[in-house]
Amino acid sequence: ERQLGFSVYRRVTILMLVFGTVLMLVISSWLTKPIRLLTRATKRMAAGDYGYRARQISNDELGQLTTDFNHMANVLEENINKLEEEIQAREDFVAAFAHELKTPLTAIIGYADMLRSRKLDEEKSFLSANYIYTEGKRLEAMSLRLLDIIVTKKEEVQFQLVPAASLFDYLKDMFASHTEMEFHFQYESGMVRAEANLIKSVLVNLLDNACKASEPGSPIEVRGKLTERGYRFEVKDVGVGIPREEQKNITKAFYMVDKSRSRSKNGAGLGLALCAEILLLHGSKLEIESEPGKGSCISFVLPDKGGME
Structure with a gap:
């Protein structure tokens, strides 16, 4: 009986040890699973799979670590996509x-x-x-x-208060010899905070584009008015117009809606790209309203601060 009891005791002990070992392995596997998932996600991303994310299976500290890892992966993927877009551009x-x-x-x-x-x-x-x-x-x-x-893109801009009327006077002088077009100037008095020469370059490019898009003798309206947002400049023509699907691309360098027409008039697709860069420095951007066959109205607003803090 003693021998039988000892044998049973030994078997129970072995079973308990085996059960304890299995239980520890299960607990260990459960505890380390988030780490294994993070390790897998790290290896996948290191191999170039930037869209892969670690699966969150808990709400403890490791779960928070998984959330932070996935957030980091989102930011990394976004930055990589931006770099790829810049390289392609x-x-x-x-x-x-x-x-x-x-x-x-x-x-x-x-x-x-x-x-x-x-x-x-x-x-x-x-x-x-x-x-x-x-x-x-x-x-x-x-x-x-x-x-x-x-x-x-590289220079710092020095802003000054400039009478809007002086900008329109400059345009009148610049295009006085352009007798093929019928220019109409209408503007309100006011001051704008800007780098005058750069804004003159924007306006000249807009008028030059309006002339290229229009037939001889066509009217081109140049307007300026005070608004709640700031001083608004507009150049309107009744020329060929710009299709809606093309409007988002026209500020890209060398982009031309009608390449044959632009080249015939010595265009290279750089004018609006330059305008966009200049207006960005002034805290503004081009606003485009256009319809093929009916013309375009391209405008921008110089905010009260004019790009200054």
Whole structure:
């Protein structure tokens, strides 16, 4: 009986040890599961799967750690996507720039070679020289606007109080010789806080675009008025207009709605890109109302602070 009792005792002890070991393994597995899930998520993200997230299975400290990890992963994925978009934008910019350079340069080289041959009559020689000149001027304007965009992004702007009337007077003088269009100026007196030369550049670009989009003799309205948000500038034409799906892209460098029309009028798709950068410095942006075949109204508001704190 003693031997039987000892055997039973030993078996019970072994069973208890086995049960205790299994129980400890289960508890250990349950306690460490969040860590294993986080480890798996870390490895997946390290391998490039930035959309993978750790599964939260508890509300304790480890659960909070999982939440924080997933929040960090969201921010990381967002930043990576932004970097990829910026890289793509730069590649698109370089490709567009190369294309914009290639087209006029090919023509310039071709016409220059024809002139060099001395086999053209006087009229064809003049046409060739004129084409070289106009394409050269387009390249010059494109390079200057590119430079303006680069400088605008890097330089600090000095804001001053400027009479709005002085800006409109400048436009009247600039476009006085542009007799093909019918300009109408209407504006209210007021002061704007801005860098005058930069805002003049914006307005000149808007009027220049309105002229390119319009047929000769078309009216172009240039307006200015005080609003609750600040001083509002508007340039309105009755030209070709901009399709709604294109409007979000027109401030991208080298983007042109109608490439053939823009190139025929020495456009390179840089004017509105420059305007957008300048207005960003002033705490403003372009507002576009347009309908194909009926024209466009492009405006912006200089806030009372004019970009100043």
